Amino acid sequence: MNRFLNAIAITTTLVLVQACSSLPKAEEKVMSVSTHQHEERSSNESHHGNHSTSSTVHGEKKALTQAKLKVSSVITPNKNISLLIDLQDLNGKAIAKFDTFQEKLMHLIIVSDDLQFFSHLHPTYKDNGQFQVEASFPKAGGYTFFSDYKPTGQSEQISVLKTQVPGITIAAPEIDIKRSKTFNDTQVNLALSEPTVKAGQEVTLMFKLQDATNNQPLTDLQPYLGEKGHLVILRQSSSLTAADYIHAHALNNTPTGQVHFMTSFPQAGKYKLWGQFNRNGKIITADFWINVV
Numbered sequence: 338m339n340r341f342l343n344a345i346a347i348t349t350t351l352v353l354v355q356a357c358s359s360l361p362k363a364e365e366k367v368m369s370v371s372t373h374q375h376e377e378r379s380s381n382e383s384h385h386g387n388h389s390t391s392s393t394v395h396g397e398k399k400a401l402t403q404a405k406l407k408v409s410s411v412i413t414p415n416k417n418i419s420l421l422i423d424l425q426d427l428n429g430k431a432i433a434k435f436d437t438f439q440e441k442l443m444h445l446i447i448v449s450d451d452l453q454f455f456s457h458l459h460p461t462y463k464d465n466g467q468f469q470v471e472a473s474f475p476k477a478g479g480y481t482f483f484s485d486y487k488p489t490g491q492s493e494q495i496s497v498l499k500t501q502v503p504g505i506t507i508a509a510p511e512i513d514i515k516r517s518k519t520f521n522d523t524q525v526n527l528a529l530s531e532p533t534v535k536a537g538q539e540v541t542l543m544f545k546l547q548d549a550t551n552n553q554p555l556t557d558l559q560p561y562l563g564e565k566g567h568l569v570i571l572r573q574s575s576s577l578t579a580a581d582y583i584h585a586h587a588l589n590n591t592p593t594g595q596v597h598f599m600t601s602f603p604q605a606g607k608y609k610l611w612g613q614f615n616r617n618g619k620i621i622t623a624d625f626w627i628n629v630v
């Protein structure tokens with residue numbers, strides 16, 4: 338099917354998160370979409386790699402891009418759907434060139450709004466500012482997309498897009514705060530440097546990965562997208578925004594079978610973490626909840 342429905346229209350917001358003001362344009366089915374500009378604090382390897390759009394880091398720079406999500410049909414749960422993400426400058430002109438970062442032109446995180454579902458995809462660049470990807474959605478309800486890209490010569494941008502899967506929504510299960518979980522043949526333990534995680538405070542998150550069959554630290558971890566691991570964090574919220582999104586980078590020089598991240602959480606709340614690791618070509622996604630006071 339070549340005709341793409343306009344599922345979502347555009348809003349461009351100021352980067353200053355607390356002053357977000359939405360300016361929906363006249364498009365059909367307007368939902369909230371925002372683009373936030375990310376500022377790298379440092380390109381030094383030892384930096385904390387916290388890409389969170391926190392209001393303390395950013396000035397009043399305007400977002401430089403806008404994003405539009407198009408879906409090929411009404412979304413049916415568990416069916417592969419072709420999605421297009423159109424990226425334009427603020428005048429509506431397609432952005433032609435992007436820089437590769439972390440080995441890809443775009444990193445796309447899709448979550449269900451209850452944070453039960455997580456997907457990390459790498460859409461294909463089709464030219465003319467348009468990225469294409471296939472995705473499937475497990476159940477009815479709202480979904481939020483965090484599209485992370487770098488127009489050539491500009492800083493990293495995060496566009497937030499939303500869509501709805503029609504149907505009857507099922508209540509999310511209770512939050513599970515276990516610190517040790519098994520994902521297929523890998524046991525993952527999450528340890529924190531602080532007994533209580535406080536908003537705004539730096540904390541080291543230590544993922545200890547063991548082979549579930551012999552309880553030995555993993556020796557077959559390979560780089561994933563150029564790093565020891567990736568960590569996406571989202572704050573539980575009734576309406577997810579770029580301010581709820583943190584993408585942390587792994588620290589170097591950690592013990593065998595361990596991947597550490599340093600980050601801080603912008604505000605109190607419940608956060609879900611998805612650590613992603615490459616075990617000999619197989620990606621493990623280990624999810625945990627953290628309570629931040």
Ligand SMILES: [Cu+2]
Pocket residue numbers: 441443444445457458459562
């Ligand atoms: Cu990615």
